[in-house]
Amino acid sequence: MMLMLAMMFTLSTTFAFTGEEAVSKQAVSNFKSQFRTATDANWTVGTNYYKVEFSEDSQKLFAYYNFQGEFVAVCRYISSLSLPFNLQNTLKKNYSNVWVTDLFEMATKEGTSYYVTLENADTKIVLSSTDGTTWSVFDRTKKA
Amino acid sequence: MKKLILSIGLFLTVFSLSAFATGEKDVNPQVLRSFNQQFSGAQHVSWMKAEEFYRVNFTQNNFRVEAFYDGNGELLGTVRDILFNELPLSVTRAISKKYQDAAAYEIYEYSVGNETFYRMKVDLPGKTLQVRSTISGGLMVEKRIKR
Numbered sequence: 001m002m003l004m005l006a007m008m009f010t011l012s013t014t015f016a017f018t019g020e021e022a023v024s025k026q027a028v029s030n031f032k033s034q035f036r037t038a039t040d041a042n043w044t045v046g047t048n049y050y051k052v053e054f055s056e057d058s059q060k061l062f063a064y065y066n067f068q069g070e071f072v073a074v075c076r077y078i079s080s081l082s083l084p085f086n087l088q089n090t091l092k093k094n095y096s097n098v099w100v101t102d103l104f105e106m107a108t109k110e111g112t113s114y115y116v117t118l119e120n121a122d123t124k125i126v127l128s129s130t131d132g133t134t135w136s137v138f139d140r141t142k143k144a
Numbered sequence: 145m146k147k148l149i150l151s152i153g154l155f156l157t158v159f160s161l162s163a164f165a166t167g168e169k170d171v172n173p174q175v176l177r178s179f180n181q182q183f184s185g186a187q188h189v190s191w192m193k194a195e196e197f198y199r200v201n202f203t204q205n206n207f208r209v210e211a212f213y214d215g216n217g218e219l220l221g222t223v224r225d226i227l228f229n230e231l232p233l234s235v236t237r238a239i240s241k242k243y244q245d246a247a248a249y250e251i252y253e254y255s256v257g258n259e260t261f262y263r264m265k266v267d268l269p270g271k272t273l274q275v276r277s278t279i280s281g282g283l284m285v286e287k288r289i290k291r
Contacts, residue, residue, distance in 0.1 A: 057229060074233055081205050082230050085222050085255045089182060107233035111280030132279040133258045
């Protein structure tokens with residue numbers, strides 16, 4: 001499930017906008033309880049999840065709930081400087097000839113994971129980390 | 145995790161008891177080479193030596209960092225000063241859930257070997273807690289500080 005969610009986030013899967021009244025009451029209730037200081041909440045519905053985009057503590061966050069209203073994950077885009085130090089250093093050491101085009105953090109009940117998209121002229125590679133220390137290849141595509 | 149805490153504790157104890165400042169010219173060349181490779185762009189660099197260990201304080205990308213090396217130039221660990229919003233989401237959510245709107249400050253990220261943990265102070269009515277968190281938001285109170 002996390003794999004699917006991460007893929008959705010990286011590939012910017014289309015969600016349809018919907019008003020809060022069309023979202024499962026349980027999802028809205030859970031969201032309001034978990035993110036008490038959230039503002040500017042906008043709900044959209046996808047194939048398997050509700051997504052709510054909102055602001056909290058001056059940050060833009062994205063939370064996901066399944067159709068039963070259960071919390072699945074919360075994500076945010078971050079700068080590479082906000083990565084745990086070990087991850088920053090590994091990126092610098094092993095991927096110095098590519099540039100970062102996308103980087104986000106995803107928190108689920110199990111913990112935090114990071115996904116970074118790196119590109120050069122020929123290749124696009126997505127790395128993931130679930131332990132805050134090491135990267136592994138999540139996806140790799142050759143550019144046309 | 146215990147090994148991680150002991151390592152950091154050991155470094156900090158060694159440096160609090162017997163460290164002395166040293167100029168860069170007196171730093172082991174292997175150590176200096178490792179540092180310059182790993183932390184290129186570091187500014188405001190100052191070195192301390194204690195027994196066979198080195199501690200280097202510096203800033204990089206506006207973060208204050210301490211790094212610890214052994215005499216062979218191997219990086220043993222780092223401690224970085226960070227803000228609440230720079231903590232992993234799992235940690236901020238765990239703190240908010242357990243301590244509601246309590247202020248968290250003096251937040252440090254510790255990296256030793258393959259492990260990372262966070263330490264911070266949390267102000268509650270009548271007391272301050274020193275709290276440790278894993279990267280996944282597993283919290284533990286290390287000590288209570290009287291106010």
